[in-house]
Amino acid sequence: MRFFAHTERDVRAMLDTIGARCLDDLIAHVPASLRAGAAINLAPGKNEAEIAAELGALAAQNTGASAFSSFLGFGAYRHHIPAAVRAITARAEFATSYTPYQPEASQGTTEAIFEFQTMITQLTGLEVANASMYDGASATAEAVLMAHRVAPKRTRVALSRALWPDYRETVRTYLSALENIEVVEVPFDPQSGAIDIAALERRAGERLLCAVIGYPNAFGIVEPLGEVAALTRRAGAIAVSATAEPLALGLLKPPGELGVDIAVGEGQSFGLAAQFGGPGVGFMAARMENLRQMPGRLVGETHDRFGRRAWCLTLATREQHIRRERATSNICTNHSLCALAATVYLAMMGRRGLRELASRNVELAHRAADALAAAGIRTRFDAPFFNEFVVNVGDPAAALARAERAGLLAGVALGGYWPELGSALLVSVTEMNTQSEFERLAGALAGGR
Numbered sequence: 001m002r003f004f005a006h007t008e009r010d011v012r013a014m015l016d017t018i019g020a021r022c023l024d025d026l027i028a029h030v031p032a033s034l035r036a037g038a039a040i041n042l043a044p045g046k047n048e049a050e051i052a053a054e055l056g057a058l059a060a061q062n063t064g065a066s067a068f069s070s071f072l073g074f075g076a077y078r079h080h081i082p083a084a085v086r087a088i089t090a091r092a093e094f095a096t097s098y099t100p101y102q103p104e105a106s107q108g109t110t111e112a113i114f115e116f117q118t119m120i121t122q123l124t125g126l127e128v129a130n131a132s133m134y135d136g137a138s139a140t141a142e143a144v145l146m147a148h149r150v151a152p153k154r155t156r157v158a159l160s161r162a163l164w165p166d167y168r169e170t171v172r173t174y175l176s177a178l179e180n181i182e183v184v185e186v187p188f189d190p191q192s193g194a195i196d197i198a199a200l201e202r203r204a205g206e207r208l209l210c211a212v213i214g215y216p217n218a219f220g221i222v223e224p225l226g227e228v229a230a231l232t233r234r235a236g237a238i239a240v241s242a243t244a245e246p247l248a249l250g251l252l253k254p255p256g257e258l259g260v261d262i263a264v265g266e267g268q269s270f271g272l273a274a275q276f277g278g279p280g281v282g283f284m285a286a287r288m289e290n291l292r293q294m295p296g297r298l299v300g301e302t303h304d305r306f307g308r309r310a311w312c313l314t315l316a317t318r319e320q321h322i323r324r325e326r327a328t329s330n331i332c333t334n335h336s337l338c339a340l341a342a343t344v345y346l347a348m349m350g351r352r353g354l355r356e357l358a359s360r361n362v363e364l365a366h367r368a369a370d371a372l373a374a375a376g377i378r379t380r381f382d383a384p385f386f387n388e389f390v391v392n393v394g395d396p397a398a399a400l401a402r403a404e405r406a407g408l409l410a411g412v413a414l415g416g417y418w419p420e421l422g423s424a425l426l427v428s429v430t431e432m433n434t435q436s437e438f439e440r441l442a443g444a445l446a447g448g449r
Helices: 008-018 023-027 032-036 048-059 083-089 107-124 136-150 165-175 197-203 225-234 246-250 288-293 336-374 396-405 435-446
Strands: 156-160 182-186 208-214 238-243 262-266 282-286 297-303 309-316 388-392 424-428
Touching: 008 023, 083 336, 107 246, 107 282, 107 297, 107 309, 107 336, 136 165, 136 208, 136 238, 136 262, 136 282, 136 288, 156 165, 156 197, 165 182, 182 197, 197 225, 208 225, 225 238, 238 246, 246 336, 282 288, 336 388, 336 424, 336 435, 396 424, 396 435
Parallel strands: 156 182, 156 208, 208 238, 238 262
Antiparallel strands: 262 282, 297 309, 388 424
16 A cells, blocks of 8 residues: 655645644643653664664563553453464464455455354353454353343343453443433442442343343452342343453353353453453353344354365444344454454463463462462452452552553543442452462562561
8 A cells, every 4th residue: 555645735734624734733732841841862873773772672671561560450451372373373373364245255254253252252152252352341241232132121230340341341232222211330349349239130121131240340349140130031031141250251150051042242262362341252152042133244154065164253333244123233343363363362362271361370379369469469359250350459540550560450440430439449369370470470569467
């Protein structure tokens, strides 16, 4: 693709359109002291190698994330990614492929998507899974829209308040275009951190469309999903589970076996690095009876005219494939490369490996909680948790600052999302953390007590 620089007239027209006098107005919000020191003064006459070395030395003055021991989680998790995942996803035939509009020319891509769907059904315990979910938050919103298509006369959506904030906001944004839909939040129990079952029951009337609950939830708590699903289905509504840490599904009972109708989530933990918040790979699985209401697309297995095994787009309800008014979703792109990474990762781990890794995460998280408890920092909730947990630290900002000085990214302060948790910190632990890091974390967080 050729690049054509903007002319002065082009630049002037764009500035006039947005009401800016000059290009500097676009960065006027940056403090003047920072702007004054932002210039890179390179001596004239240097060759390319010399300039690259000088710029590299400047960049080395920054502290990279790899210099810290991380306990960040809250929807994006740091796991080891085998080299084979990158090796396979970097192959040109995968890295350059797009939506398989012509399956006969895209058998490799469609087979990979088919295997991804198969693995998602195995993890969720449901009958059918699709492809093309952007991430966990949008997959959750799409699940609510799907429930509305299944039961269009019902008008109340119950969201667990212990869902991730971005998930709840995404659902509200998607539903804002629909009339007469009421979104209510179900509180969490202040002692356990799990959903308040009695509060959900009070909202589970004949108007209830669906109930959406985390599994585990945003606090790392393993919710009583079977009880929630049973209560929801008794009301004639649809039970939806959302999972941001899919590794938990390698150990917990599958949502489908607990009565969930639609299971969605984020697959980033399966072979995708947590870099700048993305990319993600949302997933969705449901019961066969609701297949026609699923968004996105579905790859199925068939045979060609010679009787050989082949793959094709069995169901394509995106607006690119069919008339917009008949589409179940306006999802516009695919996630086949991210889904391929997840497929390679899961195939390498296998059923036993995934379970062992999930168990290892639980073990390490509880070791970390024990180390903090020994330093006087106790967990905020008493329900079982997977690989992240909430602790009270008094002043989270001060605790995080102390930890940063010690080379630790100690967790996520929750007060900005839940005011009643103003003294709370969410700590996430994976197989990438060590016992020595737990001791350092305990010392840093307890330093202000």
